[in-house]
Amino acid sequence: MTTPDTxxxxxxxAIDVTRTPSRCDGRPVILDVRDLSTEFVMKxxxxxxxxDVSFTVREGEVLAIVGESGSGKSxxxxxxxxxxxxxxxxxxxxVVYRGKDxxxxxxxxxxxxxxxxxxxxxxxxxxxxxPVFTIEDQLTxxxxxxxxxxxxxxxxxxxxxxxxxxxxxxxxxxxDYPHQMSGGMRxxxxxxxxxxxxxxxxxxxxxxxxxxxxxxxxxxxxxxxLREKIGMAVILITHDLGVVAETAxxxxxxxxxxxxxxxxxxxxxxxxxxPYTLGLLESxxxxxxxxxxxxxxxxxxxVPNPLNLPTGCAFAPRCDYRTEQCVREMPPLVxxxxxxxxxxxxxxxxxxQ
Amino acid sequence: MLKYVIKRVxxxxxVMIGVSIIVFALMRVFSPxxxxxxxxxxxxxxxxxxxxxxxxxxxPVITQYFNYLSGALKGDLGTSYYTKTPVTExxxxxxxxxxxxxxxxxxxxSIVGIGLGVIAAVxxxxxxxxxxxxxxxxxxxxxxxxxxxxxIMFFSGFLxxxxxxxxxxxxxKPVEVTGFYxxxxxxxxxxxAFGNALEHLVLPALALGMYSxxxxxxxxxxxxxxxxxxxxxxxxxxxxxxETKVIGKHALRPSLIPVTTVIGLQFxxxxxxxxxxxxxxSWPGIGKFTVDCILKSDFPVVQGIVLLVAVxxxxxxxxxxxxxxxxxxxxxxxxxxxx
Numbered sequence: 001m002t003t004p005d006t007x008x009x010x011x012x013x014a015i016d017v018t019r020t021p022s023r024c025d026g027r028p029v030i031l032d033v034r035d036l037s038t039e040f041v042m043k044x045x046x047x048x049x050x051x052d053v054s055f056t057v058r059e060g061e062v063l064a065i066v067g068e069s070g071s072g073k074s075x076x077x078x079x080x081x082x083x084x085x086x087x088x089x090x091x092x093x094x095v096v097y098r099g100k101d102x103x104x105x106x107x108x109x110x111x112x113x114x115x116x117x118x119x120x121x122x123x124x125x126x127x128x129x130x131p132v133f134t135i136e137d138q139l140t141x142x143x144x145x146x147x148x149x150x151x152x153x154x155x156x157x158x159x160x161x162x163x164x165x166x167x168x169x170x171x172x173x174x175x176d177y178p179h180q181m182s183g184g185m186r187x188x189x190x191x192x193x194x195x196x197x198x199x200x201x202x203x204x205x206x207x208x209x210x211x212x213x214x215x216x217x218x219x220x221x222x223x224x225x226l227r228e229k230i231g232m233a234v235i236l237i238t239h240d241l242g243v244v245a246e247t248a249x250x251x252x253x254x255x256x257x258x259x260x261x262x263x264x265x266x267x268x269x270x271x272x273x274x275p276y277t278l279g280l281l282e283s284x285x286x287x288x289x290x291x292x293x294x295x296x297x298x299x300x301x302x303v304p305n306p307l308n309l310p311t312g313c314a315f316a317p318r319c320d321y322r323t324e325q326c327v328r329e330m331p332p333l334v335x336x337x338x339x340x341x342x343x344x345x346x347x348x349x350x351x352x353q
Numbered sequence: 354m355l356k357y358v359i360k361r362v363x364x365x366x367x368v369m370i371g372v373s374i375i376v377f378a379l380m381r382v383f384s385p386x387x388x389x390x391x392x393x394x395x396x397x398x399x400x401x402x403x404x405x406x407x408x409x410x411x412x413p414v415i416t417q418y419f420n421y422l423s424g425a426l427k428g429d430l431g432t433s434y435y436t437k438t439p440v441t442e443x444x445x446x447x448x449x450x451x452x453x454x455x456x457x458x459x460x461x462x463s464i465v466g467i468g469l470g471v472i473a474a475v476x477x478x479x480x481x482x483x484x485x486x487x488x489x490x491x492x493x494x495x496x497x498x499x500x501x502x503x504x505i506m507f508f509s510g511f512l513x514x515x516x517x518x519x520x521x522x523x524x525x526k527p528v529e530v531t532g533f534y535x536x537x538x539x540x541x542x543x544x545x546a547f548g549n550a551l552e553h554l555v556l557p558a559l560a561l562g563m564y565s566x567x568x569x570x571x572x573x574x575x576x577x578x579x580x581x582x583x584x585x586x587x588x589x590x591x592x593x594x595x596e597t598k599v600i601g602k603h604a605l606r607p608s609l610i611p612v613t614t615v616i617g618l619q620f621x622x623x624x625x626x627x628x629x630x631x632x633x634x635s636w637p638g639i640g641k642f643t644v645d646c647i648l649k650s651d652f653p654v655v656q657g658i659v660l661l662v663a664v665x666x667x668x669x670x671x672x673x674x675x676x677x678x679x680x681x682x683x684x685x686x687x688x689x690x691x692x
Contacts, residue, residue: 085582114590114591115591115593119591122587127585128585130588130603132606132607132680133602134682145592177683
């Protein structure tokens with residue numbers, strides 16, 4: 001189960017998953033999210049965007065949270081940081097960081113965690129920086145707040161951070177306004193901002209979605225490099241399995257606000273256990289498939305209406321492997337003997353053979 | 354930037370020509386003949402005729418206009434029919450009173466308006482929001498002269514907190530240096546006069562500023578609500594800085610950009626003389642003077658005032674536009690591209 005072979009026979013995918021084994025477990029847990037539930041109470045009804053989600057982040061690892069739009073991955077991260085705006089609210093759960101439940105922390109202590117111990121990069125670099133303040137102003141703000149540096153030292157630190165994220169002539173660019181920079185540059189600035197106080201955990205919420213492919217690769221490489229340097233843990237929220245395969249140690253797959261599968265990255269890519277994960281991996285076009293006439297696999301149907309979720313497994317209506325039981329009852333998230341977690345009644349590996 | 358300013362200044366010329374034609378025509382069409390008013394009911398026809406001749410009112414209207422225009426270009430706006438003093442002197446004697454009142458009113462309107470707007474936006478859908486919106490609605494709807502009368506009845510007549518009219522008690526009047534009594538009182542070191550001038554200023558400033566306050570409140574609220582939903586506000590919160598700083602810095606500054614225009618426009622119209630407020634509070638400014646002169650058909654004075662107001666309005670607009678650039682770094686008024 002440890003060293004993966006590349007190019008599995010009959011395997012669903014063609015992504016190279018060779019990597020050094022295994023940063024996957026063994027390290028101490030730094031952030032523990034337990035049974036987190038988040039609701040949006042609206043006139044038409046209550047949307048349970050995150051339902052009993054649990055996952056742990058270990059020191060220095062990259063945890064990927066994967067799922068399609070609306071699966072609750074961003075909302076889960078925002079809930080943990082308590083950055084959710086009304087009408088969203090956390091209904092239940094704990095987010096334990098260094099023995100403290102962040103959800104119960106007084107606002108002042110929570111602010112001390114944000115940007116300092118746990119920081120965040122957002123999806124939209126074009127709109128995530130305030131247009132009326134200089135980069136320096138926005139960068140030094142968290143440095144001065146958390147590291148208690150004076151103005152001059154903070155400005156120096158800001159320049160140093162910009163250099164670290166690979167912005168050329170940072171002494172000049174630090175005086176720029178956001179509109180004078182490109183999207184990729186702005187995402188680098190966001191990264192510099194997030195890392196300026198040496199956080200333990202960095203939450204990157206689809207950091208590359210809004211960027212074009214070459215810049216995506218640059219930003220991902222930068223994140224990987226900085227993770228090595230600074231040694232923080234990264235929660236990478238994405239819907240791009242290619243990104244996951246390249247960077248993640250462990251993967252949490254979410255569907256309709258629930259965790260449906262959790263595994264080490266290499267295990268997940270080698271042998272997906274949940275039909276949804278399987279579907280996701282099979283719908284990636286492979287290099288060797290381009291010549292065949294077979295159409296690309298796709299998951300049938302649509303994501304159910306969040307106001308009206310099925311009673312049984314949320315994926316059952318779209319699942320190729322569903323049974324009577326799947327439609328009737330919700331499968332629990334079960335931890336298997338090998339440490340992987342799965343929310344499914346069916347043993348997909350057995351059925352497929 | 355300089356080029357932009359020069360361009361804008363030249364744009365004043367057509368505005369002035371248009372305004373002068375309109376006011377010139379209106380005065381001659383709608384105002385009664387000034388001669389009998391100036392000379393009194395018992396003036397003889399000959400006297401009236403002679404007076405009209407002297408004041409050039411027997412010329413064709415177009416000739417009158419060009420005579421006026423050529424004088425105006427030389428800085429001569431004519432003399433008042435009644436006081437025989439040059440119009441410019443008449444205006445500048447009264448203008449400080451109007452400026453003083455307008456500044457006080459706009460300060461009140463901006464501070465209270467922005468404050469209420471921010472609170473209403475931050476506490477959206479709360480009782481504060483409802484109260485702020487109601488206050489703004491009342492402020493927009495209520496006629497100023499009526500509000501002024503209510504103020505006088507309540508704060509002056511009933512509570513005796515403030516005087517009911519005028520700029521200052523006659524005996525305390527400071528030596529005029531700037532014409533702004535509060536400034537003059539400070540120059541003189543006379544704090545009693547300063548306090549007295551301030552007391553006189555409070556009620557008219559509140560009454561005059563009420564409408565602008567309401568407009569500014571609404572504008573601030575909607576602008577602030579839009580800003581608060583922006584991604585960069587979430588970024589600011591994610592940095593762990595205090596919520597007061599998130600609101601007071603990251604949200605307020607971008608929100609103020611559209612509010613600046615509104616404040617500028619409001620201030621421009623306040624400077625044009627608050628006709629009703631000044632009349633209600635017997636405030637000796639341009640507004641009250643305009644009303645008096647219109648009623649007396651004092652053509653040169655009314656024309657002069659309207660021209661001045663037009664210049665002020667255009668200037669204030671220019672200043673507001675320039676203030677944009679300092680609030681929003683994305684706006685640069687230059688023909689050449691920088692860097």
